[in-house]
Amino acid sequence: MTHRRIPPTSFGPDGTSTGSRRDDENGDTRAGGDGDASADRDDGRSERAKREPMTVRPLRDRRYVVETDGGTYVVALDAGTCSCPDHEIRGERCKHLRRVAIEVTEGRLPAPDERVGVCAVCGVETFVPLTASGPRLCERHGFERGDAVHDRETGKLLVVTRVTERRADEYRTDEGRPIDEYPTNAAYGAHEPVVEAVYAESLGPAHGIDDARRYGFPASRLVPIDAGRDR
Template sequence: MTVRPLRDRRYVVETDGGTYVVALDAGTCTCPDHAIRGFRCKHLRRVAMEVTAGSLPAPDERVGVCAVCGAETFVPLDAGGSHLCARHGFEPGDVVRDRESDERLVVVAVTTARADTYRTEEDRTLDEYVTNAAYGAHEPVIEAVYADAVRPGRGVSDCERYAFPASRLVRPRRE
């Protein structure tokens, strides 16, 4: 069976016996087996397995492209802006390293704003800074604080936030 997502949250399943449309969230399939018996047919099960395995986007997702490496990734259906794959993405609380300064930072926010649209307090876009010239203007912006600024009595929310194009930050080297 070959399964492909459609733009309307449904999936096309092609088999030797025919081509059917599955609506996973509604639990329906256009195959005769499902229409006659009303049970979960093999096409519904196959789509569910592919979604669970991460091979297909869920009904509330669409296929996107990682702004750093171009790899296929799944993003919310109505999400705009730039996105990152699991390899290049970060979560708030992650400790990362700045490629330029080699300093450690703590991620506080992951945005979908692009570096060429994100404005700093100086009213400049992030991609205008010389230190960001080697990184993509199309990349999402990661907000972080310097790890050294976080100490007892001074939490992450008390520290000044800085913004970086996503590929400027990497996971720390293992020592």
């Protein structure tokens, strides 16, 4: 299963972040004095990383366990380290580092700053920030600030201002009532995050989305005006 990345973190096949400076760019020439850094050598490691059987599991401390026929190793992708002899003794970017990088980049594993969460609307697994709290939404059911949406109950047009981290049974209106206690919200989950939005009819040249009154809705009550998103 390919998961949503929040935000996408990309690593190259050698296990380094694609945006990071590499050792050879800093003048580190570990492999002798000819200017060829060991980080640049592949020696088939990338191909073995792709084809050899490995089981990779994320740990809770931002690292990963890689199980192979030859042993079990611990990879710290953000630090670019692995406990295997190829890395610890020879200083190479081993096949285990490369395999974890591939799995993360292709969306099969969370990045070091992410963890696996569950969408509060559909229950599908999704990747969320490591320190995130409260209910979360997957890509299919998520919203972005400025999204135009329809209210399932009234059909009215609204504009999303933000997705909160509070559940519908926790978020209280100005009247002091939880969102889930309103009759029009009875068909939606009390565990869903509340999405704040403003009515489009209240907007104008002098009134943007930060000026209009905001209302809270259970996430699944709002439908994006986007034919390409099947909810």
